[in-house]
Amino acid sequence: MTFSFNGLDHYQMTAPLGKEKEVHHFFTDVLGCPEVEKPDSLSHFESIWFDMGRHIIHVGLDENHHSEKRGHPAFDVKNLQGLMDRLDGHNIPYEEDFNMPGARRFYTYAFFGHRMEFLEWHDKPESLMTESEKAERKHL
CATH class of the missing domain: 3.10.180.10 (2,3-Dihydroxybiphenyl 1,2-Dioxygenase, domain 1)
Structure with missing residues (x-):
């Protein structure tokens, strides 16, 4: 099985x-x-x-x-700018990172020193897709 x-x-x-x-x-x-x-x-x-x-x-x-500085969760977000605006409103620091092709993302260490990543995909490269994402894209 x-x-x-x-x-x-x-x-x-x-x-x-x-x-x-x-x-x-x-x-x-x-x-x-x-x-x-x-x-x-x-x-x-x-x-x-x-x-x-x-x-x-x-x-x-x-x-x-x-706290985890390297190991981290990465959260897929719809309207990343809205989340950034919300963090700004709470004076939560974050750092944008422009190294992920097809995504806008940032990191924050505001939760007890843990690294937390938040990203929004705009054009996810097929090489970074799971098999189920590739299959879903084929059916669209």
Whole structure:
């Protein structure tokens, strides 16, 4: 029996234990992501979950938190300029990067020092597409 990947289900990042208020502020107030209620069977874990469109992000609260500077999530965004304007309104620093062909993107380290990438594809090169994206493009 063969298998195939459907895509990413969720991604987990960490935040310092005791910083729940700041986590909620960043994801709900700044990014506009609704909180997802965890199943009762997982409620004992110190974490908060958020809906980020096609995926869920888990923020684990950890007393031994350390930020990721290289490993990072990259979020596919519709209206990247709107997100940048929102970050500007909250005085959240970010750095645009012009090295990805076919995309506009930026990075921020504003969430407890983690690198987070946000990008919007305008003309994604076929060499960077998944097989399912290539198949979908063929059917358009």
